[in-house]
Amino acid sequence: MTLDPDITATSPERPLAISNLLFFVAVLVFAMVVVGGITRLTESGLSITEWKPISGTIPPLTQADWERAFDLYKQTPQYLEVAGPAGMTLSGFKFIFFWEWVHRLLGRIIGVVFFVPVIWFAWKRAIPKGFGWRLLALFVLGGLQGAVGWFMVMSGLEGRTEVSPYRLSAHLLFALFLFAALIWTALDLRQLAANRDARPARLTGWGAIALVTLFVQLMLGAWVAGFRAGYVSNTWPAMDGRLVPDGIDWSHGAGFALTHDPFLLHFMHRWWAWVVVAFLVLFARKVRVVEGARAASIAIHSAFGTQILLGILTVLSGIAIWLAVLHQATGALLVAATVWGAHKLGEHAS
Incomplete structure (x- = not known):
């Protein structure tokens, strides 16, 4: 498949570059789905009881920070009814904290990796006609995915020893829908890069x-x-x-x-x-x-x-x-x- 030189050389539009970006973001979403599976299977999802989009990027660094995070976890039904009686130690808590932290960190990375280049492409007027709204929709979907994830976690912090199965399924299906939408849009852009007259x-x-x-x-x-x-x-x-x-x-x-x-x-x-x-x-x-x-x-x-x-x-x-x-x-x-x-x-x- 050859690329149309009118698009790649003389036009400010960059469909192939944006397609590559979306494929890369899809790979990150795939990694997040995999880490999410590990988080679920290791019962790690409720280890972080606060949602701090900015400061939460940095994990506990001192012994006092770790003890504070562990104390917050000790207040959850999961610890009181399951992990505590099973004898969880601070070392065990650090293990489950790690997987939930990586899962959330991937979400933040995905947001930055998507948002910053798309803003640059928009500033350069490099987004092909008709795709601006689709890129915006993908960004909104990514933000909603994060919100659904916290909504899921909240279900396990009060009255339950695990998250709601229905919120868990919504979180996973939402991620896979975003994954599919990224791939579909990337393929449309790749088709456009090969033929400027191509339609989605x-x-x-x-x-x-x-x-x-x-x-x-x-x-x-x-x-x-x-x-x-x-x-x-x-x-x-x-x-x-x-x-x-x-x-x-x-x-x-x-x-x-x-x-x-x-x-x-x-x-x-x-x-x-x-x-x-x-x-x-x-x-x-x-x-x-x-x-x-x-x-x-x-x-x-x-x-x-x-x-x-x-x-x-x-x-x-x-x-x-x-x-x-x-x-x-x-x-x-x-x-x-x-x-x-x-x-x-x-x-x-x-």
Whole structure:
């Protein structure tokens, strides 16, 4: 693919440079999703009980600072009911503090890395027509993601020993939506850099179907994480010898069970995965026949195949942290591959 010299040489617009920036920010968001998974699995999310966007960048530096941060954590239900009785020490607190601090620091870095260059591009009038509002929307989405994260943390500081599973799922899904939007916009800009007459890709029916079915699976996965439903069975394909597991509580009605019961959530997450696979196989075939889209089709197949394997291994391991983190990371890569494929279809439908 050759770049249009009119854009790259004589025009102030810099679609390729902005595309590269957005891809880099997407990589940072991916890293944040991975660290977020570690934070969740190590029960680190409630270790920092204050939200200080500026001064919070610097971690405790002295023994007195560490003791003050630990004292604040000791006031949370998580410490009083779980960590304290388990004998958490200051050393243990420093470990969980580290992961939450890195998670928040990545959020701050993402904001700066995105905001400063975009302001420079705007000042240089280098943002292509029609993309200014999209870049603004991406920045607002990033800010809202931070707000949703603190909203999630707040749910675990009073009356709960962990964050709300629904706020956790909102936080993760919001991050993945931002991740997808960054990639889609970057691909539009890359297309514009190659052809100044190119229009933004359109989301086709097949693209929408693939993304919606994947969204359902990601939501179920987030609920499984929030309700610790992964721990209810460590066998596969049956759950402790049964296709439909024992232990599902239907006493509060089907609606409540579908959104709260760990056994049912685990069961649905296992088997909806195969619905996703079926749709993605068909979707990838549609993508494959598009000119120049073979790599996207291969990426989709590779990502969902790896994701299924990691999901099974995570269950069989009894939720080993490193496997669970890889499972979440590959889920994000599957989002990226699916967005890439949907964009390829949309390039020829716009």
